Amino acid sequence: VEKGDQAQLTELMEPLHxxxxxxxxxxxxHVDRESLIRLYDHEFDGEILSELDESIREDVISILAPQVLADAVRELESDDVVDLIEDLEEPQQETILGALAETDRLAVEQAMSYPEGSAGRLMQREVVMAPAHWNVGQAIDYMRSNEHMPDQFYHVILVDPRMHPVGNVTLGKLMGARRTVPLLDLTEEMFHVIPATQDEEDVAYAFNQYHLISTPVVDDEGRLAGMITIDDAMAVLDEEHEEDIMRLAGVGDESSLSDSVAETVKRRLPWLAVNLLTAILASLVIALFEDTLSRFVALAVLMPIVASMGGNAGTQSLTVAVRSLATRDLTGANVWRVIRREVLVGLLNGVVFAVTMGVVGVIWFGSPQIGYVIAVAMVINLAVAGLAGTVIPVMMDKMGVDPALASGTFVTTVTDVVGFFVFLGLAGMVLL
Amino acid sequence: VEKGDQAQLTELMEPLHxxxxxxxxxxxxHVDRESLIRLYDHEFDGEILSELDESIREDVISILAPQVLADAVRELESDDVVDLIEDLEEPQQETILGALAETDRLAVEQAMSYPEGSAGRLMQREVVMAPAHWNVGQAIDYMRSNEHMPDQFYHVILVDPRMHPVGNVTLGKLMGARRTVPLLDLTEEMFHVIPATQDEEDVAYAFNQYHLISTPVVDDEGRLAGMITIDDAMAVLDEEHEEDIMRLAGVGDESSLSDSVAETVKRRLPWLAVNLLTAILASLVIALFEDTLSRFVALAVLMPIVASMGGNAGTQSLTVAVRSLATRDLTGANVWRVIRREVLVGLLNGVVFAVTMGVVGVIWFGSPQIGYVIAVAMVINLAVAGLAGTVIPVMMDKMGVDPALASGTFVTTVTDVVGFFVFLGLAGMVLL
Structure with missing residues (x-):
């Protein structure tokens, strides 16, 4: 299809979202993309741009003819345009801003004046508001006579004369009420206002926690500046999760499948370098016991087991801690209880695997001492894993660092170092 | 406060959501919880139950007096009741079902007849629908006269005489239109219908992908059975993420901070047991080379570095693959391109760290051969890590197994085995 049949392509693409x-x-x-876009550009929709991954988006924008780009962008709401351009390079930003109508451009520029990742960037400026003293009939008449209503909205925001939002009326309530009922009688019990400078992570948390659908955003003086809807909050939540999971694995935050090989290498290299340093640290611990090792090679065979079990148990505790911090289930109120629980869990799992490995050690190497050494090392290392896996992310969080960021490396460093040290150290004492 | 002052407690809790x-x-x-609930139960809200973690919920339900529980449950919408009881034990389920009004109980029982994790469980049966031939005025009059409107709704669902949904009209459009406009002229372009048996994961995907707000659910015969709203989809998305991240770490799916020590041990033990088996496998590989190791203890010092770097690089590739599969960015169309990219990235990172470790090896142990061996092993292991980190989750996905589930253990097993084998094997050939 990609070889020239424009009519057929359009027909195929028509039903797609x-x-x-x-x-x-x-x-x-890239090559297919270019030819596909050239064939399809008479129908190119601004929303396609919004949905694209950052790196591909730049590529597509550079392929699109300026006129097509301008048309595509003009259909979008202000928050989508902001989302679109905030990651672009200067010249592409200028092109898109230039294509917008004067008022839209101002709106976008104002949103861009808020810090990245804030509610101000996330909000749309198109809102439906009504003076707090109106009644249902007045609100409905106003909406019927207004040509420029947003495509999707769920609340009418009530404002006082100084433009401070004072309540939300859902459209459902508005529909169901008689024309003479004052709007103030219909406001929702749950009313949450978000400052434009609030972090988008906190916005997503509020939506998820309080089941919000849309909520007004206010500027520094408490005046209505726009609104955020649940679909934007859902997108943020999705991004935050993505960020957590990627950071836990030591992959760059914003990496995507469409990154080039060079970009991917660049993103992952630093994490591997950190890991190399910590692995060398663990090796230095092993080197302390070269003497013991040279006499009992069996120790070299068994030592990775202790380290690996510790690493795994540590990652389990870490993941639970990172998630609980993100969902705010882990707070100052229960941190000690959680730490105690994790250490206890580590101890108990440690005992189970100590017995198992003790038996394996005896059978494999015919040496009760080796069985005893690996058993004790296992218990100690799994308890340490529970401790480190909880304390490290909590400390990072306290210091204002994202606990998902590289805490995995720290935890496995601790379990490697402790695992090798205890196992080889004990072996040295018992066997020599 | 928890020592008896009911009035003050109520005052403190009043503003809380x-x-x-x-x-x-x-x-x-548990003890504080019990006394707090006994003091507060005259105000106990059904929504609190909905928001609780499963294990705590059972505890709270057993503490609440039957009458309080009945009152609390009766306020909830049908989808919330389903969500509430589906994880409870039989006797508690009966108690709650018994507390419901007859029609509500039937609704809940019908929802429970759909499989767990399906759209049928997720949907609420309270919908606002209108015959497709009505106009705006008829719809508004109907809503004004209807006493039992859902608390929150965003669309009027148009149905044909056989109760098949044919379109959605947003309340915003309805408000803005004159009374004589036919509803069919106002339907949304994007109309998505979900079968009640669809998996909730697919439902969440559809909401996220198409920016849906609410969407009708149909039964086997295509008749309107209920609707799902975006806040439910957001909750599912949140759960799926949680599941992914927990499974990747080898922590049981539904583990939570409030699990007891015994439950936690039980959840984590199987994963650690799998890890023990794979760690023993890696040890067996090392045991093959006991001879080489006993002559060159330096190898025992360095071998964990190769394994650790491979494990890290493999986890990076794995995480990207698991996420891309979950977001459906990784499909049959680009799987070969992605695998090629991951292997290339592994090779390039491998070369960088091969040079680094080669130099370290020479300096540390004064042996060019050791430097050479660790360098080659590093390149091979990181390339294998890229390959295994992508192929293993893709294969699990093909076989219908969740790729997040334990694929981490398989990938690190591969990198451990390959890392030890290549490093020690090469060393045996070069040094002996």
């Missing part, structure tokens, strides 16, 4: 077209563009190579 | 009270109940111990 913008998000699906974006996925399609992401999954094909 | 149900979700916050639930968090509070989760963070205190």
């Amino acid at each position: 913008a998000a699906d077209i974006a996925d399609l563009l992401e999954q094909i190579g | 149900a979700a916050d009270i639930a968090d509070l109940l989760e963070q205190i111990g």
